Amino acid sequence: MSIASDLIRGHTETIILANLLHRDSYGYQINKAIQQKTSGQYELKEATLYTAFRRLEEGGCITSYWGDESSGARRRYYAITIHGRLAFAKMRAEWDTAKELIDTLIAEEGESSAD
Amino acid sequence: MSIASDLIRGHTETIILANLLHRDSYGYQINKAIQQKTSGQYELKEATLYTAFRRLEEGGCITSYWGDESSGARRRYYAITIHGRLAFAKMRAEWDTAKELIDTLIAEEGESSAD
DNA sequence: CAAATATACATTGACAGGCGAGGTATTGTT
């Protein structure tokens, strides 16, 4: 996990919402998915993950319910709400803007902007 | 300035160093340059700017000296060090990595990765 | 059967970066 977390900071909620777009999921599974997608380069710390869930739920972006596992540890599933989908779309747009902005700001002057 | 500062967080130092690559400069001028480059979309808050200067100087990435203005407000100029140039190169590389990582993590699954 | 490992959730307290609010000083404009 060599990536500075300050560079990911602010994206935690977006990342979680992205993982809920197509199916309900739970903390442990979402984190495993993140590790897989990044070939082990990145993972959310548990404390970060669960505090983000709380923020998202308080903000009305997700709802939660206990799974009815007959065996194994209990799981709290999360579902994205309509509001959450809108928020996600907005976060994605903001990311696209920020990405260009940062690229502009840290480009060595005189550099071609051909991307 | 519609950009969420959490998305820029962690880039402040990189942005400042980028502005010192080709010439020494001072706080006010660097911030004006940032505003120009982003067409007014972004600017550093003064408190953010000056605390970043201090961090960078403590970290040996920049050195500072007072300008010898014969008129107008005094200016503290900053110069990037060799160490600062190396740090900048590293930050740029980390940004490139983080950018791809985040793109991967917030992509809607099933989306083409053609970029 | 005991120990270790994996699954799964949750909280606490500390830390670091960003920033609002406030301050100082000089120069030019109205």
Add this chain to the structure above:
DNA sequence: AACAATACCTCGCCTGTCAATGTATATTTG
């Protein structure tokens, strides 16, 4: 005299991250 622009600086709060710690269940290993 009042105001705006230039230019610097600091204090204290806020927020997101995370190490450490705790709970509980199931499976694997010796």
